[in-house]
Amino acid sequence: MPLLLGIACLVAGGYGALHNQISYTVSDEYFTQYKFQQFQIDPTMPNRIGAAIVGWKAAWWMGIGIGIALIPAGLTIRGGWNYFRSMLHVFAVVAVTTMVCGLG
Secondary structure, rough: HHHHHHHHHHHHHHHHHHHHHHHHOOOOHHHHHHHHHHOOOOOOHHHHHHHHHHHHHHHHHHHHHHHHHOOOHHHHHOOHHHHHHHHHHHHHHHHHHHHHHHHH
């Protein structure tokens, strides 16, 4: 379960980094004028990398909430490997659903 919680945090952080790449394309000024200062991003860092770091820092912790909600629910799945594999699929479904809703 702790491994799955860590994976959930990695998925959430990865989603945040990817989401901010899209957001940066739409409005780079939002990052350069506000978010980079808020998250203390080094001004010499390339802007795309800075946007990814902002996304990671802003989203990784959502994996804790998602994991706490979904990991126990998955305990109804029989077999250790089936449980682990199924939880990875669940995390992927959550990330893709969130991306589709965000793009909408």
